[in-house]
Structure formats: C-alpha cells, structure tokens
Amino acid sequence: MIQFLQLELTNFAIYPKASFSFSTDPERPLTVIRGENESGKTTLMRAFLWVLFGADGIQEATGSAYALRPVWLPKGDPVETKVKLTFRQTKGDRTVTFNLVRRLVTTDGVTALNLERVLLSRQDSDGSFKPLSEAQIETLHGIIRPEMRDFYFLDADKAVDFVGGTETNHNDQVMRKMIGKSIRALLSLDDLRKAADRVDELRNVKLREIAQSNTGATGINLQGALTQVESVINKLKDEIPVAKEAHDVAAEVYRRADEQFTAMIETFEKASKRAGELKKFRDDRERLNIQRRQLMHQLAERGPGAELAAAMLTKSLKEIIDRLEPMKEKGHIPPSELEVIPRLVKRGRCLCGTAIAEGTPEAEELSRLLDKARKTETGSRFLDGVLSLATTHKRVGAAAVRSEPIMAIKTELARLDPLVGELSRAIEGIEKEVTAEGGQQSVATEVKRDVNEKLAVRDSRRDALQRLQTELEGHETSRRSLQEKIRAAAGHGAQVKALKATARAAELVCAVLREAYVHVERDQVAEVSACMSGLFGEMIGTTADGLISEVGLRAIGQQVYNPEYEIFARYQNADKPLRLINGASRRALAVAFFLALAEQTGIRVPLVSDSLLHSTSGEVRRRLVELLSTGQRAGQPIMFGTRADFQAPEIRSVLKRCAGVNYTLTAQSHVGRDVVRADPDRQQSNQVSVCRCAPEEFCAVCERVDDASAANLRRRVT
Amino acid sequence: MDVSFLTAHQHDLRLPKPAKDKALAAWVSSQPIGQHRPIEDAPFRKMYDFWFASILWAEHHDLSPAEGASTEKFISAGPTSADARLETWVLELLLLIAVRRLKPDVDTLPEAKQVFKLANNLAAVGASRLLDELDRRSDLMEPRLYTTVEMFREAAAAGKDLPRARR
Numbered sequence: 001m002i003q004f005l006q007l008e009l010t011n012f013a014i015y016p017k018a019s020f021s022f023s024t025d026p027e028r029p030l031t032v033i034r035g036e037n038e039s040g041k042t043t044l045m046r047a048f049l050w051v052l053f054g055a056d057g058i059q060e061a062t063g064s065a066y067a068l069r070p071v072w073l074p075k076g077d078p079v080e081t082k083v084k085l086t087f088r089q090t091k092g093d094r095t096v097t098f099n100l101v102r103r104l105v106t107t108d109g110v111t112a113l114n115l116e117r118v119l120l121s122r123q124d125s126d127g128s129f130k131p132l133s134e135a136q137i138e139t140l141h142g143i144i145r146p147e148m149r150d151f152y153f154l155d156a157d158k159a160v161d162f163v164g165g166t167e168t169n170h171n172d173q174v175m176r177k178m179i180g181k182s183i184r185a186l187l188s189l190d191d192l193r194k195a196a197d198r199v200d201e202l203r204n205v206k207l208r209e210i211a212q213s214n215t216g217a218t219g220i221n222l223q224g225a226l227t228q229v230e231s232v233i234n235k236l237k238d239e240i241p242v243a244k245e246a247h248d249v250a251a252e253v254y255r256r257a258d259e260q261f262t263a264m265i266e267t268f269e270k271a272s273k274r275a276g277e278l279k280k281f282r283d284d285r286e287r288l289n290i291q292r293r294q295l296m297h298q299l300a301e302r303g304p305g306a307e308l309a310a311a312m313l314t315k316s317l318k319e320i321i322d323r324l325e326p327m328k329e330k331g332h333i334p335p336s337e338l339e340v341i342p343r344l345v346k347r348g349r350c351l352c353g354t355a356i357a358e359g360t361p362e363a364e365e366l367s368r369l370l371d372k373a374r375k376t377e378t379g380s381r382f383l384d385g386v387l388s389l390a391t392t393h394k395r396v397g398a399a400a401v402r403s404e405p406i407m408a409i410k411t412e413l414a415r416l417d418p419l420v421g422e423l424s425r426a427i428e429g430i431e432k433e434v435t436a437e438g439g440q441q442s443v444a445t446e447v448k449r450d451v452n453e454k455l456a457v458r459d460s461r462r463d464a465l466q467r468l469q470t471e472l473e474g475h476e477t478s479r480r481s482l483q484e485k486i487r488a489a490a491g492h493g494a495q496v497k498a499l500k501a502t503a504r505a506a507e508l509v510c511a512v513l514r515e516a517y518v519h520v521e522r523d524q525v526a527e528v529s530a531c532m533s534g535l536f537g538e539m540i541g542t543t544a545d546g547l548i549s550e551v552g553l554r555a556i557g558q559q560v561y562n563p564e565y566e567i568f569a570r571y572q573n574a575d576k577p578l579r580l581i582n583g584a585s586r587r588a589l590a591v592a593f594f595l596a597l598a599e600q601t602g603i604r605v606p607l608v609s610d611s612l613l614h615s616t617s618g619e620v621r622r623r624l625v626e627l628l629s630t631g632q633r634a635g636q637p638i639m640f641g642t643r644a645d646f647q648a649p650e651i652r653s654v655l656k657r658c659a660g661v662n663y664t665l666t667a668q669s670h671v672g673r674d675v676v677r678a679d680p681d682r683q684q685s686n687q688v689s690v691c692r693c694a695p696e697e698f699c700a701v702c703e704r705v706d707d708a709s710a711a712n713l714r715r716r717v718t
Numbered sequence: 719m720d721v722s723f724l725t726a727h728q729h730d731l732r733l734p735k736p737a738k739d740k741a742l743a744a745w746v747s748s749q750p751i752g753q754h755r756p757i758e759d760a761p762f763r764k765m766y767d768f769w770f771a772s773i774l775w776a777e778h779h780d781l782s783p784a785e786g787a788s789t790e791k792f793i794s795a796g797p798t799s800a801d802a803r804l805e806t807w808v809l810e811l812l813l814l815i816a817v818r819r820l821k822p823d824v825d826t827l828p829e830a831k832q833v834f835k836l837a838n839n840l841a842a843v844g845a846s847r848l849l850d851e852l853d854r855r856s857d858l859m860e861p862r863l864y865t866t867v868e869m870f871r872e873a874a875a876a877g878k879d880l881p882r883a884r885r
Contacts, residue, residue, distance in 0.1 A: 293757065296756075296861075299864075299867050300863055304771055304870040306805075306807040308871060308874045309811055310807075310811070312774050313778065313814065314874075316777055316814065320814060379822075383817075386719065386817045393811065397874065406867060410864065
C-alpha cells in the first residue's frame with residue numbers, strides 16, 4: 001500500500017510556497033481540496049504528476065518548463081522550482097517513508113524539462129533520510145507505475161476518455177486502449193504476459209542458437225570432407241618426393257653446367273692473360289726476326305759480296321796484275337812518254353845527253369813515239385785503271401778472308417736463332433691454346449644460353465615443389481581444423497540436444513503462461529466486470545440509466561491472447577451505445593471501472609480525483625463521493641472539487657464523515673471579485689493561497705462574497 | 719776507274735732457262751709474282767745476284783764460257799730505270815774478269831758488249847755448277863743463306879789455291 005504524506009511546492013507555477021499534508025487516518029482517509037476554477041487545483045495535480053513522473057507526467061507541457069515556472073517572475077530571472085513529495089510504502093508490517101524531490105532551474109518558460117534534478121531519499125530507522133541512487137529511483141516507478149498514472153490521478157476528462165469520450169466526441173478506440181492498459185497494469189497481467197513473452201523470447205533465442213549450430217557442417221559432412229582432404233594429402237605426399245627428385249636433378253645439372261661455364265670464363269680470363277704473353281712473345285720474336293733479317297741481308301750481301309767475290313777472284317786478279325804490272329813498270333801504262341818526251345823535246349836534250357833538236361831523227365823518233373803514245377793513251381790508262389782495280393780488289397779479297405764480319409754476323413745469328421726458336425715454340429703453344437680457347441669462346445654464348453635454360457628448369461621445378469609443399473601445408477591445416485570440428489560436433493550434438501530441450505521447455509512454459517494469462521485475465525476481467533456492474537448500479541441507482549441492466553468489461557475480437565476490452569452497457573438485453581449514456585452515468589462508469597479494478601486487484605494507492613463530481617448531482621453524486629471517499633476501494637482518496645461540488649448537504653455529510661484533511665485553494669487573482677480579501681502573506685496577485693478550510697468553512701484567506709451570509713458555511717477561526 | 723761505260727747502254731743479262739727457273743724456284747728471294755721468299759731460304763736477293771754468283775763460280779773454277787748456250791734474258795743492265803742497277807764493284811769485277819779472259823792490250827780494249835757477252839757465257843756455265851753445289855750443300859739444319867755464304871766463304875778462302883780448270 002502506498003500513501004502520500006505531504007506535498008511541498010516551491011515556486012511552482014502559481015504556488016510560491018505551499019505544503020499539503022494528506023490524510024492517512026483509516027477511519028477518515030479522505031483529503032478534500034476545495035478550490036474554485038483557476039484556483040490551482042489542476043496545477044496542484046500537475047505538481048503531483050511532475051514530481052512523480054517528470055516531463056512524462058505533464059504531457060501538455062512536454063519539453064518545456066512553461067507549466068512549472070512561477071508565473072509572477074519575468075522572463076530571464078533564474079528561479080528554482082521544487083516539488084517534494086513524501087510518501088510511504090507498506091508491505092505487511094513494514095513501512096518505509098520516502099522523500100521524492102524534483103528540481104528545475106529555469107530562466108524562461110522554454111527551459112527543457114530534462115534539465116531537472118531528481119532526488120529520492122529513504123528514511124532510515126534513525127529518522128534521517130538517505131538519498132538513493134539513480135538506479136534506485138527507477139524502482140519508484142516499480143511502486144508508482146507510470147502506466148497507472150491515469151489510475152492514480154483521475155480527472156474529469158480522463159474519466160470521460162475511459163468510457164470513450166463525450167456524447168458528441170466518442171472514440172471507442174481510445175476507450176479500448178486505456179481500458180486495456182489499465183486492466184493489464186492493475187491485474188498484474190502485464191507481468192504474466194511479459195513473463196510469457198520473456199519465456200517465448202528465450203525459446204526463440206534457443207531456436208536461433210540451434211539454427212546457427214545447424215548451419216555448420218554436420219558430423220557426417222565433416223567426416224566426408226576429412227576423408228577427401230586426407231586423400232589429397234596422401235596424393236601430395238607421393239608427388240612431393242618425385243618433384244623433389246626432379247628438382248634435385250635439375251639443380252645438379254644446372255650446377256655442373258654453371259661450373260663448366262664458370263671454368264670456361266676463367267679459361268677465357270686466363271687466355272686473355274696468355275694473349276698478353278702471346279703479344280709480347282710475338283713482339284719479341286718480331287724484333288728478333290727484324291734483327292735476323294737485317295743480319296741475313298747483311299750476310300747475303302757478303303756472300304758473295306765485294307770482299308768474298310774479290311777473294312774468289314784472287315787468282316784471276318793476280319793474273320791481271322801479273323800481266324799489267326810489268327807494263328806499268330815499263331811505263332806503258334800509263335804511257336810515261338807522254339810526259340817525258342814533250343819535256344825532252346822542249347828542252348832539246350835527251351836524258352842521255354843527245355841533243356834533240358827539231359828535225360833531228362831523234363826528235364822525229366820522239367814525235368813518232370809520242371804520237372803512238374797518244375794513240376794508246378786511252379788504252380793505257382784503261383789498263384792502268386784495270387791494274388789499279390785488280391790490285392784493289394785483290395787487297396780487298398785478302399782482307400775479306402782474314403776479317404770476320406761474316407762470322408760475327410753468323411755468331412749473332414746463331415745467338416738469335418735459338419731465341420727466335422724458343423719464342424716461336426712458346427708462341428705456337430700459346431697460339432694453340434688461344435686458338436682452342438677462341439674456338440670455345442664462340443660456343444660460350446651457346447653454353448650460357450644452355451646454362452640459363454637449365455637454370456630456368458631448376459627454378460621451375462623448385463617452384464613446382466614449393467607449390468606442392470604449400471598445398472600440403474594448407475591441406476594439413478584443413479585436416480586439423482576438420483578434426484577439431486568433428487570433435488566439437490560430437491560435443492555439439494549434446495549441446496544442440498540441450499538447446500532443443502530448453503526451447504521445448506520454454507515453449508511449454510510460454511504456452512502455460514499464456515494460457516494462464518488468458519484464463520486469469522478472463523476470470524479477473526469477469527470479476528472486475530461483475531464488480532463494476534455492481535458499483536455502477538450502486539452509483540446510478542434508480543436513475544434513468546438505472547434501467548441499464550448490466551455494465552462491465554468484455555473482450556472484443558477473436559484474439560484470445562491480449563484481446564482488446566471495452567466497457568459495455570446492456571439495456572433490455574441489448575448493448576446500449578456508451579455515447580448514448582448520459583454524462584453522469586459515463587462518469588459513474590469510469591469510476592466504477594477504477595473502483596472495481598482497485599477492489600479486484602487489492603491495490604491500495606492514492607486516488608487523486610479532480611472534478612469528478614462535475615455533471616453529477618443528487619444521489620449519483622452522493623454515491624460517487626461515498627465510493628470515492630472510503631478507502632476500501634480507492635486506497636487513499638484525495639478529492640479535488642469546487643464549492644458547488646461539495647455544497648450539497650448530503651455531500652458535506654459524507655465529506656465530514658470521511659475527510660481527515662481539508663484544504664481550500666484561493667486564487668489571489670480573484671481578490672476583489674469573488675474573494676473578499678487578499679492574503680496578507682501573498683507576494684504576488686497571481687499566486688494561490690492555501691488554507692485548511694473544509695468545504696463547510698471559510699476563513700479570512702478564502703472568504704468569498706456571500707460566505708458570511710451563507711447558512712451552510714461557518715467561519716473558521718485561524 | 720770509272721766503269722760506268724759498261725752500263726751506258728742496255729745489255730741483256732741472260733741465263734739458261736732451266737737454271738734460271740730453278741734459281742727462281744729455290745734460290746732467288748725476289749719473286750716476279752707473289753710474295754718474296756725469305757732471304758735465309760733464298761739467299762740471292764735478285765736474279766742478277768744469282769747471275770753474278772754464277773759468273774764468279776765459273777771464274778773461280780776457271781770454267782770455259784758456254785759459247786752458244788741457249789739462254790734467255792731475265793733483265794737488262796743499263797741506264798734506264800727499268801734496267802737492273804748493278805753495283806760498281808760488280809761492274810768492276812765483270813770488267814776485270816773480261817780483262818783476264820780477253821787479255822786486251824792498249825789497243826784492244828774490251829767493249830761493254832764484250833764484257834756482258836763474256837759474263838752471260840760464264841753465267842751460263844757457272845749457273846748449273848753453282849746450283850749443283852748449292853743443292854749438295856743444302857740441308858734442313860741450316861738456312862740456305864748460311865750454307866751459301868759458307869760456300870762462298872770457303873771458296874774465297876781457297877780461292878788462291880783452287881787449281882785452274884781447263885779452258
């Protein structure tokens with residue numbers, strides 16, 4: 001059971017500061033709050049809704065603080081609005097008191113409501129209040145449930161909506177929605193339904209898990225895949241050695257070819273060095289050959305040269321000399337007479353003394369000899385020359401035999417010849433090598449190409465081997481994975497079985513819960529309906545609508561689970577459309593519905609009703625007030641109404657009997673009109689003053705015109 | 719003594735064809751066609767060197783000139799650029815040989831024509847003898863030049879002792 005204890009307002013709309021205590025007397029559980037129009041009743045209701053439900057509680061001002069900000073403050077002035085609700089919860093013999101404070105600082109009416117601060121405190125055994133965490137604040141709505149807001153705070157408009165609206169503005173859908181929500185909230189069917197839904201969700205979760213498990217390969221599929229993989233592995237294991245051998249062979253072939261080519265290259269390099277030697281040897285040999293040729297030519301000139309030729313002609317030359325020398329000695333070559341005779345003739349005397357005069361026989365002889373000599377002069381001189389030549393050449397020949405220039409040449413040649421021979425042999429040897437190597441160089445290109453081809457073969461076989469090895473590794477990994485999966489699948493089967501069992505169990509539980517839900521709801525709704533009908537009959541009595549034989553709740557549609565409900569009224573065994581039911585009856589229907597729900601569910605929570613007595617009068621009003629005033633069904637009734645609502649004596653009689661606490665709200669803005677005087681404690685004219693006057697009382701704060709003269713009112717002395 | 723008169727006019731130098739061919743094939747370095755042969759293998763640089771060596775050989779051995787031998791000209795000696803240029807000592811020795819052989823006196827000097835005729839005749843008889851001697855002396859151990867020079871050298875050394883061959 002929940003009971004409101006106190007509501008304190010600070011700077012809330014038209015309330016600068018107000019405090020309300022609520023009756024908790026079980027004998028007089030009613031709290032009456034009287035106020036005329038615009039006196040703050042609805043604002044007070046709004047304070048309840050805001051402190052309990054925040055912005056959701058004041059839907060018409062959702063999002064802005066317009067409904068909360070003090071009306072007397074100008075825009076821009078910051079002010080803190082605060083509402084504090086003290087309430088208590090009783091479970092069994094345990095009672096705990098709570099303070100709920102909600103604050104909001106505004107500077108204008110458009111401040112967002114979500115900037116509020118909420119504090120929930122719980123009274124400890126020592127009497128102090130300890131604040132609860134934000135998470136614990138959420139438990140408040142587990143106690144005072146937002147979906148039951150309309151059940152706790154029922155105003156005239158809400159009551160009409162529960163029966164589908166007014167006569168001229170009727171909407172069955174609104175009625176069904178509100179009734180359905182209230183039924184399910186108060187009958188605890190929501191919990192049952194939610195429990196069924198939760199179990200159903202659990203079942204769906206398990207089914208999804210089963211489905212996900214089944215999307216993997218089954219044990220049989222895995223085994224088949226494993227067999228395939230092992231077959232591939234075995235095949236690869238056979239192929240790899242063959243590929244390795246092929247690679248090794250190709251590698252060896254390449255290695256040898258490369259070695260051979262390398263040796264060839266080294267030979268070429270060596271040959272290039274040998275070529276250098278060859279050139280040197282050739283140059284040396286050429287140089288020596290030049291020397292030899294020169295010497296040869298020198299030798300050739302000497303054999304037979306002038307000297308040797310002369311030597312070979314020694315005897316001939318001797319003969320010539322032997323023949324001509326006497327002639328020379330005799331003076332015939334050259335002819336000596338050519339010089340002597342003319343001299344003698346010139347001197348006129350011969351060497352023997354004989355005078356040689358011209359004309360003498362001696363002179364004539366001399367002339368004849370001279371003529372003769374002159375005639376043979378050329379020949380003589382020729383022969384003289386020949387003699388000279390012969391002598392010269394004989395001498396040359398003799399010297400040639402004795403000199404050794406030929407021997408020197410031959411000695412030098414003898415020295416050079418073996419050198420040339422050695423060089424030639426060396427050259428020949430190198431040339432053979434170079435020739436052979438030169439032949440090889442011509443095939444080097446082919447060898448290199450062959451080496452490259454062999455290298456390509458080796459690399460190709462190496463790549464093939466690596467591919468096979470990589471493939472084998474991959475398949476071995478796959479095999480390990482499949483083996484693991486097979487092992488997991490073996491255990492997975494049990495898991496799936498467990499999941500299926502859980503899902504089946506959940507399905508059964510869900511079905512049970514839902515069936516229970518259906519039955520409970522149906523039974524409970526039937527009980528509510530019956531109670532409602534009784535309460536309605538009790539409220540309406542013998543009015544025109546008293547001819548309505550039955551009212552109640554009923555499910556509509558074919559849906560068994562979570563059906564929609566509506567309020568019905570039967571008249572003469574037929575449904576009477578609700579919109580044709582008068583206003584008072586419709587209000588009575590709504591109250592009957594709430595009270596029937598409260599009675600059937602045993603919920604004892606405050607029922608704050610505002611202006612429910614409008615459109616009712618007489619006995620209907622009295623019965624309504626009676627029903628709303630007692631705590632048997634309504635929990636802690638807190639009733640808002642006007643003077644007129646509470647004016648009738650029978651009403652006042654009930655109120656006097658049932659009301660434990662009374663308040664009167666007086667709008668200071670009414671001062672000078674209905675209100676006689678201003679509250680001396682007021683700060684602004686657009687504020688509300690609160691006094692403790694009962695409906696039959698008035699005081700200096702709430703006195704209205706004619707109160708003093710009213711017979712049914714008395715002045716309350718403050 | 720000026721012996722240039724001998725080549726004041728052209729004079730044929732002649733050899734018997736067999737001797738000339740053989741000399742050309744084996745003993746003469748200068749070849750009319752193709753590459754010259756090495757001097758060590760063909761010790762006579764020119765054919766006229768071989769011709770003169772033949773004359774020397776004939777004179778050395780006091781051989782009788784081959785009168786009327788069948789010879790053929792291989793070159794001429796003379797004043798033109800096409801003629802063989804015989805060295806002075808060669809002309810001198812040819813003259814001396816002619817003087818010895820012809821025994822001219824002061825009135826009967828040998829003419830150049832006579833000198834070259836005698837020379838050709840001596841070459842004709844000496845060439846074959848020379849070739850024979852050269853062939854005899856030739857061996858594979860030494861270049862022909864060496865053997866040829868040695869032969870002439872021996873001939874020169876024995877020249878004064880060589881008995882005169884019959885004319």
